[in-house]
Amino acid sequence: MDSSENFNITSIIIFLFNKWKPIIIITFLAAIVSIIISLVIEEEFKSSVVIYPASTSSVSKALLTDMSRAPKDxxxxxxxxxxxxxxxxxxxxxxxxxxxxxxxxxxxxKIDPAGKYSKTQLLKEYDDKISFKKTQYQAIEITVFDTDNQIAANIANDITAILDSVYNKVQKERALMALEIIENQYHSEKIYIGQLEDSLSELRGLGVFDYENQAKIYTESHTKALESGNSRKAKLLQDKLDILAKYGSTYNSLSQLHKKEIEQLSLLKSKYQEAKVDAYQNLPHKYIVNPAQVSEKKSKPVRWLIVVFSTISAFIFAIFLMLILDNLQSVRKKLILDKQNTTKLA
Structure with missing residues (x-):
């Protein structure tokens, strides 16, 4: 087993020794080409922003609701x-x-706007140079590469600024619709309560304002007037009792309904105030942990890495190429020998 391994290693060494010239030439040319390419590639600078999302709890509920019942801080x-x-x-x-x-x-x-796929090319370039990723701590890192270090930093910082305006716009569209609905309900409720109060005012004008107490007092006074023989007073009290009998139940119903609707109006008013806060608030939706700074040092290309990787790859490729060519040459020789032997036998 050991002798076989030694033989294989020896064979490889002999093979490399025999083919060292083309292998070295290919490797050397690849190194030269990779150096030229690495020098041609434009330098790019990297700027990053790290942000944490803020809680998306309703601002109105957090600010206007009792702290003991507030859903989130x-x-x-x-x-x-x-x-x-x-x-x-x-x-x-x-x-x-x-x-x-x-x-x-x-x-x-440097994209030609008149090109057939200029927009596709632009979006691809954008996605290649601007990226977003979550960190292990639930933060978000915004990374921008650009040939201009100032532009790289500006783009990264501007994205964080635009983020809030876009987020608020998306939320505001929904919040304004909710505000319109609750505003209509609130104003409709106020109109309805006004109508109830007008009806109650009319009944009060007729002398009906506390059915139960009035009925009790009028009944007692009417009885005393009859007992004392004061017919005029008794008739006056009887007229009031008749009015109570006619409108008393209506007054009670309207009074109870009015009380219920006042409670409903109070609830709608709270919701209306919350909806206005939600519709017009512009609080930021993120915390900036690290704003983007102008990079003083290029981030890519890493020229030495390009050269080393290309050179090693070319060296390995050259070895495999020599092996393939050597095998092809061996097969070709074998075919020629087989053909010659066949001719001699014939």
Missing amino acids: ILKFGEEEETEQLMQILHSDEIKAKIIAKYKLMQHY
Whole structure:
């Protein structure tokens, strides 16, 4: 077993020794080409922003609701759900469009706008140079590569600024619809209560304002007037009792309904105030842990790595190429010998 392994190693060494010239030439040429390519590739600078999502708790509920019943503290960091929401917003077409327009990326990336696939090429370049990823601590890292270190930092910081405006816009569309619904309900309730109060005022004008107490007092006074022989007073009290009998139940029903609707109006008013806060608030949806800084040192290309990787790859490729060519040559020789032997036998 050991002798076989030694034989194979010896064979490889002999093979490499015999083929060292083409292998070295190929490797050397690859090294030269990789050096030239690495020098031609434009240098790019890297800038990164690290943000944490804020809690998406309703601002109105957090600020207007009793703290003991408030669902979440708006000052808390968000959790996985909030991180996923921010990731979706960061990948939105609106943020891409704003950044592309502000920095004229079609021109900056040297893409021909008249080209057949210019937009596709632009979006691919954008995705290659601008990326978002979640960290293990549920934060989000926004990374931008650019040939201009100032632009790289500016784009990274602007994305975080635009993030809030896009997020608020998405929420505001829904919040304004909710505000319109609750506002209509609130004003309708106020009108209805006004109508109830008008009806109650009319009944009070007729002398009906506390059915049970009035009925008790009028009945007692009417009885005393009859007992004392004061017929005029008795008739006056009887007229009042007749009015109570006619309108008393209506007054009670309206009074109870009015009380119920006042409670409903109070609830609607609270919801209306909350809806207004939610519709017009513009609180940030993230905490900036590390804003982007202008990089002083290029991030890529790593020229030595390109050269080393290309040279090693070329060296391995050259060995395999020599092996293939050597095997092909052996097969060819064998075929020629077989053909010659066949001819002699014939």
